[in-house]
Amino acid sequence: MSLIEEVDGKKINMAHLCIVGSHAVNGVARIHSEIIKATVFKDFYESDPEKFQNKTNGITPRRWLVMCNPGLAEVIAERIGEEYIRDLDQLKTLLEFVDDDTFIRDVAKVKQENKLKFSAYLEEHYKVKINPNSMFDVQVKRIHEYKRQLLNCLHIITLYNRIKKDPKKSWTPRTIMIGGKAAPGYHTAKMIIKLITSIGDIVNNDPVVGDLLKVIYLENYRVTLAEKVIPASDLSEQISTAGTEASGTGNMKFMLNGALTIGTMDGANVEMAEEAGEENLFIFGMRVADVEAMDKIGYDAASYYNRLPELKQAMDQISGGFFSPGQPDLFRDLVNMLMQHDRFKVFADYEAYIKTQDRVSTLFKDPKAWTKMVIHNIAGCGKFSSDRTISQYAREIWGMEPSLEKIAAPDDPR
Incomplete structure (x- = not known):
């Protein structure tokens, strides 16, 4: 689970860094999310299971x-x-x-x-x-x-x-x-x-x-x-x-x-x-x-x-x-x-x-x-x-309620 790889010189393990630095981690299909939990990041999942979610992809x-x-x-x-x-x-x-x-x-x-x-x-x-x-x-x-x-x-x-x-x-x-x-x-x-x-x-x-x-x-x-x-x-x-x-x-x-x-x-x-x-x-x-x-x-x-x-x-x-x-x-x-x-x-x-x-x-x-x-x-x-995908990200990861309301862009600071 180290953030530093020791083989062939010290290197940052970017995947581990991302998991530690994120409040939520998700796969993009149910089978993908299960593989992440069961094998790829098994130790991280067992350490902090609440962090791991699934968000199946979608198309418009x-x-x-x-x-x-x-x-x-x-x-x-x-x-x-x-x-x-x-x-x-x-x-x-x-x-x-x-x-x-x-x-x-x-x-x-x-x-x-x-x-x-x-x-x-x-x-x-x-x-x-x-x-x-x-x-x-x-x-x-x-x-x-x-x-x-x-x-x-x-x-x-x-x-x-x-x-x-x-x-x-x-x-x-x-x-x-x-x-x-x-x-x-x-x-x-x-x-x-x-x-x-x-x-x-x-x-x-x-x-x-x-x-x-x-x-x-x-x-x-x-x-x-x-x-x-x-x-x-x-x-x-x-x-x-x-x-x-x-x-x-x-x-x-x-x-x-x-x-x-x-x-x-x-x-x-x-x-x-x-x-x-x-x-x-x-x-x-x-x-x-x-x-x-x-x-x-x-x-x-x-x-x-x-x-x-x-x-x-x-x-x-x-x-x-x-x-x-x-x-x-x-x-x-x-x-x-x-x-x-x-x-x-x-x-x-x-x-x-x-x-x-x-x-x-x-x-x-x-x-x-x-x-x-x-x-x-x-x-x-x-x-x-x-x-559906975006609504799930909004509600379950970002803690926001999705809306169809059109919001004006902020004024140009320039």
């Missing part, structure tokens, strides 16, 4: 629904009025319309219009033509090993190999989009971006695959691009190793805009599953307890590589230069990391992830069932308004 419905998805905002307002914009809990009322064919059709129509708009945007700015009737499968977030864009890559390669093996089968067409930025000095993250674009170069130019699978890297991912892609997304990828994502807010934005989530029980996904019903998300993979148990016995990547033929094929293609024919060793560092020292256990969740993606593909072929699940998700978004 003004920007992330009304502004970026006015079509959906209007369809909702036609059913339950406009007050939900300031009281997002009112979205629960939408459950009354989950079997209403007209509402189901209206929600699906808005999604398709958003997909057509984004398809036109991609054609104009990326010079790529995509099938607007395909599933828009999207993972946009910082590029980082723990967020496991590499697991997504392995699914893309597996899907590609399956299509190549049997192109006549009734596949669910997918446009898989990955976007995000890497920290300037983060070599592995830069190589992950290179792998995504290299896979796209092979997949997108294979005439056997055609419109069945497209891979797009969304460059310069930022708020203005998020406001376009999120309303157009069908599937939201939230696939971090359980116990590594503090909360996430992109997951909430996708949920509010009518995308279904494929994800692990990590960050705010846990509470999203509670609010919408776990059966209305595509949950897969290890839980926090499973990860902790594996840490005790050791993670053996080779055992998965040797046991799962499709995983072995994908890894052999990456390591053998199939996706980098001019530079066969280009991805050697990524392969070594995945095989020898992967802290985030990508292979351990591969089999469950692929099986769950198969379930996603099957459901997408039933538009009515898919949209009913979407409505359950939108109706469960009330908890994830930043209005």
Whole structure:
């Protein structure tokens, strides 16, 4: 609990200093707050349990629904009025319309219009033509090993190999989009971006695959691009190793805009599953307890590589230069990391992830069932308004009563 680290010279432990100097400490999702109390700052919690709280993150419905998805905002307002914009809990009322064919059709129509708009945007700015009737499968977030864009890559390669093996089968067409930025000095993250674009170069130019699978890297991912892609997304990828994502807010934005989530029980996904019903998300993979148990016995990547033929094929293609024919060793560092020292256990969740993606593909072929699940998700978004988060911070940390009253700015002292 010392404020001074003694290893390799004396250094200030900033996390410890922050805890000692603060009157309240909080995680930003319930699972995050519990991990802080149970492991990361266990001694501090036991010393002063009253100091520790939880404040699950939120997003503002003004920007992330009304502004970026006015079509959906209007369809909702036609059913339950406009007050939900300031009281997002009112979205629960939408459950009354989950079997209403007209509402189901209206929600699906808005999604398709958003997909057509984004398809036109991609054609104009990326010079790529995509099938607007395909599933828009999207993972946009910082590029980082723990967020496991590499697991997504392995699914893309597996899907590609399956299509190549049997192109006549009734596949669910997918446009898989990955976007995000890497920290300037983060070599592995830069190589992950290179792998995504290299896979796209092979997949997108294979005439056997055609419109069945497209891979797009969304460059310069930022708020203005998020406001376009999120309303157009069908599937939201939230696939971090359980116990590594503090909360996430992109997951909430996708949920509010009518995308279904494929994800692990990590960050705010846990509470999203509670609010919408776990059966209305595509949950897969290890839980926090499973990860902790594996840490005790050791993670053996080779055992998965040797046991799962499709995983072995994908890894052999990456390591053998199939996706980098001019530079066969280009991805050697990524392969070594995945095989020898992967802290985030990508292979351990591969089999469950692929099986769950198969379930996603099957459901997408039933538009009515898919949209009913979407409505359950939108109706469960009330908890994830930043209005609720800010009110909790005000009342429970700052000791203030939140107010909608507009207070004039103080006079300019200059």
